[in-house]
Amino acid sequence: MLNGLWLGFFIVAAVSALMQWLVGGNAGIFAAMVESIFAMAKLSVEVMVLLFGTLTLWLGFLRIAERAGIVDWLAKALGPLFLRLMPEVPPGHPAIGLITLNFAANGLGLDNAATPIGLKAMRALQDLNPSPTIASNAQILFLVLNASSLTLLPVTIFMYRAQQGAPDPTLVFLPILLATSCSTLVGLLSVALMQRLRLWDPVVLAYLIPGALALGGFMALLATLSATALAGLSSILGNLTLFGLIILFLVVGALRKVKVYEAFVEGAKEGFDVAKGLLPYLVAMLCAVGVLRASGALDFGLDGIRHLVQWAGWDTRFVDALPTAMVKPFSGSAARAMLIETMKTSGVDSFPALVAATIQGSTETTFYVLAVYFGAVGIQRARHAVGCALLAELAGVLGAIGVCYWFFG
Numbered sequence: 070m071l072n073g074l075w076l077g078f079f080i081v082a083a084v085s086a087l088m089q090w091l092v093g094g095n096a097g098i099f100a101a102m103v104e105s106i107f108a109m110a111k112l113s114v115e116v117m118v119l120l121f122g123t124l125t126l127w128l129g130f131l132r133i134a135e136r137a138g139i140v141d142w143l144a145k146a147l148g149p150l151f152l153r154l155m156p157e158v159p160p161g162h163p164a165i166g167l168i169t170l171n172f173a174a175n176g177l178g179l180d181n182a183a184t185p186i187g188l189k190a191m192r193a194l195q196d197l198n199p200s201p202t203i204a205s206n207a208q209i210l211f212l213v214l215n216a217s218s219l220t221l222l223p224v225t226i227f228m229y230r231a232q233q234g235a236p237d238p239t240l241v242f243l244p245i246l247l248a249t250s251c252s253t254l255v256g257l258l259s260v261a262l263m264q265r266l267r268l269w270d271p272v273v274l275a276y277l278i279p280g281a282l283a284l285g286g287f288m289a290l291l292a293t294l295s296a297t298a299l300a301g302l303s304s305i306l307g308n309l310t311l312f313g314l315i316i317l318f319l320v321v322g323a324l325r326k327v328k329v330y331e332a333f334v335e336g337a338k339e340g341f342d343v344a345k346g347l348l349p350y351l352v353a354m355l356c357a358v359g360v361l362r363a364s365g366a367l368d369f370g371l372d373g374i375r376h377l378v379q380w381a382g383w384d385t386r387f388v389d390a391l392p393t394a395m396v397k398p399f400s401g402s403a404a405r406a407m408l409i410e411t412m413k414t415s416g417v418d419s420f421p422a423l424v425a426a427t428i429q430g431s432t433e434t435t436f437y438v439l440a441v442y443f444g445a446v447g448i449q450r451a452r453h454a455v456g457c458a459l460l461a462e463l464a465g466v467l468g469a470i471g472v473c474y475w476f477f478g
Contacts, residue, residue, distance in 0.1 A: 075403075078357035085366035102363045109359035109406075113352040116232055116409060123228045125340035130318050132336025133329050135170065137322040143169045150276045154266060155207040157197060164193035168211055175219060187215055187442060195446040202449040206264050209454045212442055216433045217256035217461040220249045222310055223430035229409060230426060233417040239308050240418070241426045244472045248431035250284055252465030259457040354406040358392075362410060367392060384478075387470050389421035394428045394466045398459065401434040423477050427469040435462050 086102060089095040151158060151165050158164055167190035191208060198205045204212075223245050230238040261268050268277065294302065322329045361367045375388045390411060397404040408429045412422040435458045443451060 075353060075357050078361045081366045082357075082360040082364035085364040085369065089365055098364065102360050105359035105363035106356050109355040109410075110352055112409065112413070113348065113355045116229070116355075117348050121341065123224060125337045127224060128340030129333035129335075129337035130315060131170075131173070132339070133318045133322045133327060133332045134173070135336075136327045136332045137318065137325045139318070139321055141166060143173065147276075149272050153270050153273050154210060157205065158194070158207050159197075162193070162197070164190055164197070164207075167193055171215065172219065175215065187211075191442045191446055195448075198446075201447060204443060204448045204451050204454055208443075208446075208448070209452060209457070210260050210264070212438065212454050213256045213260050213457045213461060214253065215442070216435050216438045216458040217249070217253040217465070219253040220245055220430050222314065224311065226426050226430040227311075229405070230412070230417055233409065233412045235417045239311070241423060241430065242306055242310075243302065244423070244427045244469065244476050245430035247472045248427055248465055248468035251468030252431055252461045255464035256457060256461030259460050260453075263453045263457065354403045355409065358403065358406040358410050362414070384474075386420045387424050387473070389415055390424035390428060390470075393425040394432070394469075397428065397432050398435040398462055404429055404434070420473070420477055424470060424473045427473055428466055431469050432462050432465040433458075435459055 082102065086098045089098045147169055148160060148165060151168070152160055167186060171187040171190050190211060194205065194208045194211060195201065198208065223242070226241060226245065227238040230241070258268075260266070267273065319329055322332065358367075371388055371391065374391060375385045378385045378388060393404050393407040393411065396407055408422075408425045411425045412419075415421045435455075439451060439455060439458065443454075
């Protein structure tokens, strides 16, 4: 899948460049494409320097949370809910703790750290699967919720914005929180409909209703604020939540007699190992996207969409953010490259860049997650997993666009 996508970027760029040379007489197009390749290779290394620090930092803190029993506590707290949503998983099964830890890593925006944990959770669920080649209901629900990208603290998005010089990297905190809530809610409801889950069960409602009321009340409060106030509140809450979690992990760890420094270093080493394997993929995708942009192919496609949007009488500013949305279901690295390229081209705090950052933080690489998670355990028949995951993805994209017009429009 990624092979075809990456090769397609170069083929489309080559065809576009030939057309510009032969038809438009633009002989300098090839020099621009070669220059773009080297520029994006340099940018990849600059991004990786900050990515090393981010993953190392947060996997270190996650290890403290794990040693302090915070993850186990979350597993026990969510146990009654999972018992209703995944009735085939016995209470206290290791899969529940792994699923909780996976959601925690996703919630912190550490998608690269969440993947190995998610694979362990999928293998644990596979041990309970009576049909090894057919996805079980529990596996489908876990995958769709994973693919819906419930992100409470998108630290990697903050990192990319900081690397591109954003005065306030956490500006998109609230938009991502609201958009990811849309994708997760749609993902849960679609799976519940297909699996006939009893969401009206008193225990399930005891979990869902307070959360829905809190989110609804929060959105009602936000509706009373101006765009300037919304941006300011997003910044304050983003930074407060980020630092608050760090203090929580450290204090609880210290109270539970965890050697917090040693635990942090152990987790940080894992973060370093995860990060160092990402550079080849980042170079590959950023260079491919740079060539696509330099060839004029990307601008040509976006101009076509822009004309259709204008014809419909809608605002067109979101169109420049669509490349991130288009490639996100297929490749996280390609979407990441599109986001960075949009921030570099349009400006880190431009409306398209803010929309692209919100889309990146509230959606997931659906086909990649399906291929990796199901492929790791030999699942051949995904049943309704694909449809539910794509529906959640669409909800996240539309939610991101709508929320950004609300906050920044």
